[in-house]
Amino acid sequence: MEAAITTCYRHPSYETYVSCTRCERFICPDCMREAAVGHHCVECVKEGRRSVRQARTVFGGAVARSAVPLVTYVLMGLNILVYLVELVRPGVVDRFGMTGAGLAGPDGSQYVYVSGGYPGLDVIGVVDGEWYRLLTSAFLHLPPGESSLGPVPFGVLHIVFNMYALWNLGRVVEEQLGRVRYLALYLLSALGGSVLVYLIAPLDTAVGASGAVFGLAAAFYVINRRLGRDMHAVNRFLAGFLVWMVISAGFTSWQGHLGGLLTGALVTVVYAYAPAERRTTVQAAGCVVLFAVLMLLVVLKTSALTG
Numbered sequence: 001m002e003a004a005i006t007t008c009y010r011h012p013s014y015e016t017y018v019s020c021t022r023c024e025r026f027i028c029p030d031c032m033r034e035a036a037v038g039h040h041c042v043e044c045v046k047e048g049r050r051s052v053r054q055a056r057t058v059f060g061g062a063v064a065r066s067a068v069p070l071v072t073y074v075l076m077g078l079n080i081l082v083y084l085v086e087l088v089r090p091g092v093v094d095r096f097g098m099t100g101a102g103l104a105g106p107d108g109s110q111y112v113y114v115s116g117g118y119p120g121l122d123v124i125g126v127v128d129g130e131w132y133r134l135l136t137s138a139f140l141h142l143p144p145g146e147s148s149l150g151p152v153p154f155g156v157l158h159i160v161f162n163m164y165a166l167w168n169l170g171r172v173v174e175e176q177l178g179r180v181r182y183l184a185l186y187l188l189s190a191l192g193g194s195v196l197v198y199l200i201a202p203l204d205t206a207v208g209a210s211g212a213v214f215g216l217a218a219a220f221y222v223i224n225r226r227l228g229r230d231m232h233a234v235n236r237f238l239a240g241f242l243v244w245m246v247i248s249a250g251f252t253s254w255q256g257h258l259g260g261l262l263t264g265a266l267v268t269v270v271y272a273y274a275p276a277e278r279r280t281t282v283q284a285a286g287c288v289v290l291f292a293v294l295m296l297l298v299v300l301k302t303s304a305l306t307g
Helices: 042-051 070-088 092-094 134-139 157-179 179-200 209-228 230-249 256-272 275-307
Strands: 100-106 110-112 122-124
Touching: 070 092, 070 134, 070 157, 070 209, 134 179, 157 179, 157 209, 157 230, 179 209, 179 256, 179 275, 209 230, 209 256, 230 256, 256 275
Parallel strands: none
Antiparallel strands: 100 110, 100 122
């Protein structure tokens, strides 16, 4: 009696006598996947991958197979792209920079804010409802030469320094936190820097990713401390950032640096010490609460300025 011909379950035209060791369906060489014992079919391999729990860091970030810090590269690309736009259209700095409260004439000239406004001048800034400046300013940088911000002693080096720091810090922090947590940290740190500028120096104009970068520096410190690593080099690193904040106070916004540093530290502490069984919920709630507090501070400051 002639034996029945068996064919691959995915390729009926292919005669085969090898079967999957899990589901026992016949498979051709194209559908075979090596297993500890025998071969598995494509569907069984997919099902097995779904049942395997993905490895995560102690902060909840997924351990990715690829080491490419995608979010860091995208953020760098956005900053560089916006800077190129600045070179072509310098007016975007005045339009989207962190101005808490100011006055603007018909020709675009800016003046010091006076409560209640001034005849012939328009109120501009966060005090006038332009809340987007709190975040858009973090993607702008000091233009080369003179600007409405005053003399710029180091021009293009502003963005070069920030992007170099973002490249070095971002890769490490993103690897530990994962993309979503890392992006939330970056944006909240940038926002925290702008809010502190608004609270302390609302009449000043500030731009730059420095607030977010200082937030990453604080995150780098908390991450290493949480992982129990040798802190001597990390302490020297953070001390260097603090020294830079003092040195740069004469030509950049130290308020933005400090605000980003404090916000980044708070966010990462929540990430690092959230209970494992409710980690994602606690981390998300912490970010939402911090965001709400920052917005409340903006509302209160606006009320004080307009009152």
